[in-house]
Amino acid sequence: MSQSVRAAVIGVGALGRHHARLLGELPDATLVGVADPNPEQGALVAELCGTRWYADYRQLLDEQRPRAVSIVVPTVMHRCVAEECLRRGIDVLVEKPITPTLADGTALCELAEDLGRVLQVGHIERFNPGFKALVQRTDSPKYIRAERLAPYSFRSTDVSVVHDLMIHDLDLVLALNSSGVTRVEAFGMCVFGGFADVVQARLRFADGCVADLTASRVSPDVRRSLQVWSAAGCWTADLQEQTLVGIGPGPSLQGGEWPRELALQPGADVAALKLQIFDRFLAKQQPEVQRENALQEELASFIRATRGEHPAAVDGRMGVAALELVEAVLTAVDQHCWTGTAPGPIGPYAHPLHQQHRAA
Numbered sequence: 001m002s003q004s005v006r007a008a009v010i011g012v013g014a015l016g017r018h019h020a021r022l023l024g025e026l027p028d029a030t031l032v033g034v035a036d037p038n039p040e041q042g043a044l045v046a047e048l049c050g051t052r053w054y055a056d057y058r059q060l061l062d063e064q065r066p067r068a069v070s071i072v073v074p075t076v077m078h079r080c081v082a083e084e085c086l087r088r089g090i091d092v093l094v095e096k097p098i099t100p101t102l103a104d105g106t107a108l109c110e111l112a113e114d115l116g117r118v119l120q121v122g123h124i125e126r127f128n129p130g131f132k133a134l135v136q137r138t139d140s141p142k143y144i145r146a147e148r149l150a151p152y153s154f155r156s157t158d159v160s161v162v163h164d165l166m167i168h169d170l171d172l173v174l175a176l177n178s179s180g181v182t183r184v185e186a187f188g189m190c191v192f193g194g195f196a197d198v199v200q201a202r203l204r205f206a207d208g209c210v211a212d213l214t215a216s217r218v219s220p221d222v223r224r225s226l227q228v229w230s231a232a233g234c235w236t237a238d239l240q241e242q243t244l245v246g247i248g249p250g251p252s253l254q255g256g257e258w259p260r261e262l263a264l265q266p267g268a269d270v271a272a273l274k275l276q277i278f279d280r281f282l283a284k285q286q287p288e289v290q291r292e293n294a295l296q297e298e299l300a301s302f303i304r305a306t307r308g309e310h311p312a313a314v315d316g317r318m319g320v321a322a323l324e325l326v327e328a329v330l331t332a333v334d335q336h337c338w339t340g341t342a343p344g345p346i347g348p349y350a351h352p353l354h355q356q357h358r359a360a
Contacts, residue, residue, distance in 0.1 A: 004030045005303050008066040010057040010081055012036045012045040014155070015095065016072030022296045023070065024049045029303045032064040057081065061088055068118075068306040070299065071095065075159075079104040082119070086111050091118035091306040093299070097167055097326065098319035105323055109316035118305045120312035121319030123171045127297040130237035131172060133244045133289045134228060141176050143229040144211035149219035152192070160188070160195040162329050166215035170329070171314070171322040172226060179207035181325065186332035191218045201329045242291050250283040257281075 007029045009020040013036070024031035031049055035057035036042035046053035054060040061069075061084070069085045071078065071094040078099045082092050092112070098121045099105040112119035125131055146169035156164040174181075183204040188196035197218045203211040224239035233248025252259075259281050263270050278284050298313075305312045 004028055005068050005306050006030055006032045006064065006066045007068045007070070007303065008033045008035070008060055008064060009070045009072060010035045010060070010085075011071065011073035012042060013038075013072070016070070017041075017045045017048075018295055019070045019072055019299065020045050020049045020051070022293070022299050023303075024051065025296075026300055026303055028307065029068070029299075032066055033060045035060045058084065061085065061090070066090060068303060069093070070302070072122075075100050075163075079108055082108055083111060086115055086117050086119070089115070089117065091120075091302075093120045093122060093302045094319075095122040096124075096171075096319065097121075097163060097323050098316060099323070102320060102323055102327060105316070105320040109320060112316055118302070118312050119316040120302050120305060121314050121316060121322075122298065123168065123314045123319065123322065124294050124298050125168045125172055125239060126175065126314050127292070127294040127301065128237075128239050128242060129289050129292045129294075130239050130242045130244055131226065133287065134226065134235050134237040135176070137235055137244075137246060137287075138176070138228045138230045138232055140207070141209055141228045141230045144173055144176060144209065145225075145227040146173065146211070146213045147223050147225045148214070149216045149221060149223040151220065151222070152197075152218055157192075157194070160330060160333075161197050161199050161215045161217045162188075162201075162326050162333075164215075165217060166199060166201065166213055166329065167322055167326050169213050169215070169226065170325040171318070173203065173211045173213070174318070174321055174325065176228065177205050177207070177209050177211070179205045179209065181328070182206050184325070184328040184332045186329045187336040187338075188333040196333060199329065199333060201332065203325070242289055244287055244289050246285040246287075247278075247282055248285070250279065250281045252276075252280045253282070 007023050009016055012020050012034045020034050023029050031051045033052045033054055034046050035054040037055055042053040068091045071081050073081055075097055078094050082094050085092050099108060148165045148169055181203050186201035188199035191197040198216040201213045222240060227236040233246055235246040237244050259273055262268060263273055301313045304310060
C-alpha cells in the first residue's frame with residue numbers, strides 16, 4: 001500500500017494541465033505521462049511536469065501502464081477513452097459530465113462494476129471546503145438555494161449552461177437530499193444563440209424539500225453560493241470564497257421570547273428591538289473554514305480510492321444521477337410556455353434549446 005501509484009492524464013488543455021501538475025505533486029502518485037493530440041500543448045505540459053508526452057493516449061497506456069488515469073478530454077470522447085482504460089484494468093477519474101448521454105453513462109458504470117475498477121466523476125465542488133463545512137452543520141434540509149453566475153467564457157459553447165455550470169449544483173443538491181426528486185420546473189433563455197445561457201430551475205423532493213437553482217454564464221459578476229434551511233437554522237456557503245455563515249435562534253428565542261410579542265407590549269421600544277435582532281433573537285455564526293485547493297483534494301481522494309483506502313467519493317452512479325437531472329431540467333426548459341397557450345421558443349430570442357441538445 002505504500003507504493004506510489006503510477007498515474008497519467010489524458011487531455012492536458014485548460015483544465016487537464018492542472019490535473020497533470022497536481023497529480024505530479026501528490027506524495028503517493030507518480031505522473032508517468034500525459035497524452036494530448038496538440039503537440040505544442042502536450043510537450044509544454046510534459047516538460048513543466050517532468051514527464052513524457054504522447055500524441056496518442058493508447059501508446060501512453062501501452063508503454064507506461066498506469067494504474068490510474070485522469071480523463072480531461074471533450075465530453076463526447078469520455079465513454080470511449082474511459083472504456084479503453086477500464087478494460088486495461090486502469091482506475092478512472094473522468095471529468096464532469098460523466099458522458100454526453102444517460103445511456104453512455106450507465107454503460108460506463110456497468111463496465112466499471114463488472115471489472116471491479118474505480119470510476120470517479122470530477123464533480124469538484126464536493127471537495128470545496130465551504131460545502132464540506134456546510135454539510136457538517138445541516139441535516140434534513142427543507143429549502144435549498146443555489147446560485148452560480150459567471151461571465152461568458154467562450155468555452156463549452158456547444159452545450160447549455162445546465163451542462164456547463166448548473167450540473168455542479170445539481171450534484172450538490174443530490175448530495176444534500178437523497179429522498180428523490182419528484183418534480184422539475186425550469187425556464188431559460190439564449191443570449192448568444194444555440195443553447196440556453198441563463199436557466200432557473202426548481203426541484204421538488206419526496207420529503208417536501210424544495211431547491212431553487214440559478215445558473216448564468218452571461219453575468220458581469222462571479223457568484224457561487226449555496227444556502228440551506230433546516231432545523232439547524234440557515235447556512236450559506238460562499239463556494240467562491242470558501243466561507244460559511246449561519247443564522248439560527250439566539251438566546252431570547254431559545255428562551256421563549258418572541259420579538260413580535262415584545263413589540264406589541266405597551267411602551268415597547270421597537271427601534272431598540274430592531275437593533276437586537278442579530279444579537280438577542282438571532283445568532284450569527286461564521287466558523288473558520290480552512291481554504292483548500294478543491295482539485296488537489298479531488299485528485300488525492302481518487303488516488304486513495306485507487307489504493308483501496310475508500311470508495312470513490314463521487315462514483316459513476318452519482319455522475320449519472322446528476323446527468324439525469326440535467327436532462328430533466330433541459331426537458332422542463334424546452335416545455336416551458338412563454339406565450340400562455342402552448343410550449344414554444346425559449347424567450348424573446350426564439351432559439352430552440354433541447355432539440356439542438358438532443359441532435360448534438
